[in-house]
Amino acid sequence: MAVAVLAFTPGRAQRDTVALDGGGWTFRTDADSAGWGAWQAGVPGGREVRVPHTWNVEDGTERYFGLAWYERHTEVPAAWKGRRVRLCFDAVYRDMVCYVNGREAGRNTGTGFTPVSFDVTPLLRYGASNRIVVAVSNRFSEHAFPYKASFDWPNDGGIIRPVALVATDGVPVRYAHIRPDVDLSDSSAVASVKIRLWDERVRRADFTLTVLDWKTREPVAEKRVALKAEDGVFTTGMVFEKVRLWHFDAPNLYVMRVDVHGPKGLQDRYETRFGFRKLAIEGDRLLLNGEPVRLPGVEYMPGSHPDYGMAEPVGVMAEAVRLMKELNCVVTRFHWQQDARILDMMDEQGMLVQEELPWWQQPGDPNPELEALLKHQLDVTVERDYNRPSILSWGVSNEVYQNTDKSIYQRMIDHARSWNTNAFVTVVSNQIYTTLANDESLMADIPTWNDYSGTWHGGDRTQSPVRLDEINEKALKGRPLLITEHGLCEPRFVGGDPRRITEMTYHYDAWAECPFVMGCIYFSLNDYRTHVGESGRGR
Numbered sequence: 001m002a003v004a005v006l007a008f009t010p011g012r013a014q015r016d017t018v019a020l021d022g023g024g025w026t027f028r029t030d031a032d033s034a035g036w037g038a039w040q041a042g043v044p045g046g047r048e049v050r051v052p053h054t055w056n057v058e059d060g061t062e063r064y065f066g067l068a069w070y071e072r073h074t075e076v077p078a079a080w081k082g083r084r085v086r087l088c089f090d091a092v093y094r095d096m097v098c099y100v101n102g103r104e105a106g107r108n109t110g111t112g113f114t115p116v117s118f119d120v121t122p123l124l125r126y127g128a129s130n131r132i133v134v135a136v137s138n139r140f141s142e143h144a145f146p147y148k149a150s151f152d153w154p155n156d157g158g159i160i161r162p163v164a165l166v167a168t169d170g171v172p173v174r175y176a177h178i179r180p181d182v183d184l185s186d187s188s189a190v191a192s193v194k195i196r197l198w199d200e201r202v203r204r205a206d207f208t209l210t211v212l213d214w215k216t217r218e219p220v221a222e223k224r225v226a227l228k229a230e231d232g233v234f235t236t237g238m239v240f241e242k243v244r245l246w247h248f249d250a251p252n253l254y255v256m257r258v259d260v261h262g263p264k265g266l267q268d269r270y271e272t273r274f275g276f277r278k279l280a281i282e283g284d285r286l287l288l289n290g291e292p293v294r295l296p297g298v299e300y301m302p303g304s305h306p307d308y309g310m311a312e313p314v315g316v317m318a319e320a321v322r323l324m325k326e327l328n329c330v331v332t333r334f335h336w337q338q339d340a341r342i343l344d345m346m347d348e349q350g351m352l353v354q355e356e357l358p359w360w361q362q363p364g365d366p367n368p369e370l371e372a373l374l375k376h377q378l379d380v381t382v383e384r385d386y387n388r389p390s391i392l393s394w395g396v397s398n399e400v401y402q403n404t405d406k407s408i409y410q411r412m413i414d415h416a417r418s419w420n421t422n423a424f425v426t427v428v429s430n431q432i433y434t435t436l437a438n439d440e441s442l443m444a445d446i447p448t449w450n451d452y453s454g455t456w457h458g459g460d461r462t463q464s465p466v467r468l469d470e471i472n473e474k475a476l477k478g479r480p481l482l483i484t485e486h487g488l489c490e491p492r493f494v495g496g497d498p499r500r501i502t503e504m505t506y507h508y509d510a511w512a513e514c515p516f517v518m519g520c521i522y523f524s525l526n527d528y529r530t531h532v533g534e535s536g537r538g539r
Contacts, residue, residue, distance in 0.1 A: 014269065015172075020074060020132070020163040025051050030067045030135075040099040040133050043071040052311035054093070054158035056138075056531075065531075070134040070159055078127030083167045084198070085124060088117040090161030090340060092136050093310060094144055099133040101125065110144040110373045112160075113337040113358065114380040119198075120165075134159060145373060146336070150362040153335060154303045155531040156310035161339055170267025171205065174198045176258045177386045178274045179422055182245065184290045189240040189276050195258060200232040206261040209238060214253035214273060245289050246275030246389040248330045251350035253389070275347065275389030279422065281445065284480045284516035295352065295519025297331030298324055299485065301528035302338065309529065317342040323525060325349055331519050333428075333484060335360060335398060337381050346390035354426060354484070354521075355385060356395030364402035371408065375415050382419045393424035393446060400440075409440045428484050433457070433467040436475040446518070447476055450485035454503065455493045461503060465510045472516055480518040483511060487523035 026046030035043070046069070055061040055068060076085070087098065087105060094112030098105045106118035124130055138157030140149045149155075173195060180191040193209060204226070211221045220240065227234040244252040253275050260268040280287045287293070300320045303310040317339065324332060332346075333354035346353050357377050359366075366374060378394065385391055396412040409427050416425040429441040430450035441448045449471065454461035471481065486507055488500045504522065511517045 014169070016077075016080070016167045018074065018076070018165040020072060020165065021051055023048060023050050024074075025049050025053070025070050025072045025159075027053065027055070027068065027070050029055065029061060029064055030069055031064075033067050035067070035069055035135065039069055039135070040104070041102040042131065043069045043133060046071060051159045051163060052161050052313075054156035054160055054309045054311045056154060056156040056158075057306060057309040057311075065138050065140060065155060065157070067135065067137045067139070068157060070132075070136070072132045073129050074132065074165070076124050076126055076128070076130050076165065077167075080124075080167045081126040083121075083169055084119065084172060085121045085165055085167045086117045086198075087120045087132070088115070088164050088166055089159065090115050090163070091337075092116070092134065093155075093157055093160050094136070094138050095141070096134055096136040099131075099135075101131055102133075110141070111377050111380070112138070112144075114377060115161075115340075115384060116380075117166075143369065143373075145370070145377060146358040146360060147362050147370075149531070151335075151358065151360045152530050152532055153301060154309055154529045156303055158311060160310040168268055170262055171202050171260055172198050172268045173258050173260060173270035175383055175386070176256055176270060176272050178256055178272070179420065180240075180243075180274070180276045182243065182276050182278045182289070184278060187242050187245065189243050191238050191240070193236050193238060193256070195227075195234040196232055197229075197234075197260070200229075203229050205229075205234060207234070207236075208257075208259040208261065209236070210257040210259070211238065211240070212255045212257065214255050217255075220254065240276075243276040246277040246347075246350075247289060248293075248350040248352075251275070251348060251389070253347060272387050273344075273347065274387040277389050277422075279392070279424070281424075281480060283478055284476065284518070286480060286518040293330075294517070295331040295482075296329055297333075297352075297519060297521040298327060298329045299333050299521050299524040300324065301524050301526055302334070302342070304526050304528040306529070312339065314341050318345060320525060321345040321349055321351070324351060327525075331392060331521060333395065333521055337377070340384065343385060343388055343390060347388055351390055352392040353388075353390045354393045354395050354428075355381065355391060356398055356428070357381070359397040359400060361399050361401055364400060365404055366408060371411070374412060378412070378416055379419075382416070382421060386419065386421055389422075391421070391423040393426040393444075394421070395426045395428055396444075397440075398428040399430050399450060403440070406440050406443075409443050413444050426482070426484075430456070430485070432471055432475055436471065437477075439475060442475060442479075446482050447479055448482050448484045451483050451507065452486065453507075455488060461506050464507060465513070468510065468514050468517070472514065476516060480516050481514075482518055483520035485521060485523045489523075 027049040028046040095109040097107040100123040108116040177194045182189045208224045258270045331352040336358040424445035427441045432439040453464035
């Protein structure tokens with residue numbers, strides 16, 4: 001491949017953003033798909049909504065699973081002409097096609113909880129009004145994850161997370177991944193840094209890397225380096241004499257600023273946040289920064305506030321995180337990829353997170369198309385959240401049944417490990433008490449169990465200690481176990497809070513007697529919405 005010759009323009013090294021959240025959007029459903037081929041130039045008869053938005057919490061469309069359209073007009077500054085402009089969606093659930101001024105800007109299918117952006121530079125009218133149209137469908141699909149209707153959380157369609165236009169100069173950075181390796185003896189560290197640009201034709205570039213304390217913005221280290229890309233990635237390293245570690249009780253954070261230099265000066269300035277911490281497993285113990293820890297936790301089900309659904313405002317997220325910390329929880333998990341803002345809070349508050357792909361229960365044997373989609377979702381998830389010290393593990397599946405070929409798990413685990421992050425990889429099982437040494441969770445870094453002894457797993461709660469002993473002897477054989485789920489799900493299992501309290505305290509006492517149980521995650525912090533429904537009526 002020839003090395004690109006770049007026509008650098010004098011850059012301000014400033015990323016300018018026009019937020020497209022809030023009012024100014026019109027919306028309408030399209031059950032008959034009448035808009036295809038017509039409404040990209042304008043959506044007729046819409047009503048005004050605020051974005052982020054989902055129609056599945058609104059009267060009359062709570063159970064609407066189909067096609068809908070959004071439209072917004074926005075002014076693009078004349079000064080942006082000659083710059084690169086991306087239209088960035090934090091998440092649109094689920095299958096979407098985006099049009100700018102009547103022309104297709106891009107599409108995203110099969111994944112609705114991950115970010116997507118499109119280069120709209122040639123489609124815009126600078127110094128004038130521009131029309132943005134988004135067609136989005138939340139029809140249940142066998143070509144998506146979550147799969148068909150076999151998942152137990154809201155199927156909320158819409159532009160569910162923030163949207164913005166972002167203008168950059170020169171050659172903008174797509175990501176900078178920092179992988180620290182801490183020497184606990186003196187709190188020094190070295191870190192590998194991998195940088196990818198949006199224009200992968202660029203084979204050589206000059207960078208200045210500056211690390212700052214996140215709170216004080218005081219510089220900690222700096223390095224200027226000329227790099228050559230390999231497979232589109234520029235790689236270098238940095239050395240730190242002494243760092244403050246990220247911990248539950250002291251979630252210290254840093255910022256890396258990446259300046260890209262060209263023949264005519266600074267071309268882009270990109271910032272990303274990270275932390276220094278060391279997670280390790282020794283025998284049946286989890287160590288955080290060399291300290292043996294056991295993780296009390298609770299799961300939170302976003303999208304459950306009846307007024308907002310999956311278009312959750314930041315205040316609802318902040319309240320959930322506050323409640324978790326007040327309960328002394330230091331670990332949580334999510335069944336699908338989360339809003340970046342709540343993960344920011346996890347970094348800042350000192351919470352470990354198992355972030356999962358929404359492959360829940362089905363299909364048991366994904367075909368090649370679906371396996372490729374799983375890997376794509378994993379790639380997008382890890383690319384965005386690579387630097388977060390809060391990420392305990394990447395969860396590739398949850399409670400998948402009826403596999404005829406379990407090699408899919410190894411391929412997904414290997415794919416996650418190929419990113420070379422500082423997080424573990426997990427497969428969540430609720431069958432290890434029966435599958436024992438053949439359980440798929442043993443293929444990954446941390447064996448797991450959704451312990452529903454006495455409810456979904458039958459029998460009564462006194463079977464939990466017996467099963468734990470057998471799991472330890474026949475499956476773990478010196479490894480730790482993470483209880484990834486336990487709770488009382490009503491109305492299937494009755495008894496209310498009195499029974500819930502009794503079940504919870506019994507299981508916690510039982511787990512506490514097992515040193516190999518490294519943590520437990522209670523299900524769940526909140527009552528939660530699900531498209532499956534319990535009453536079968538509306539929301």
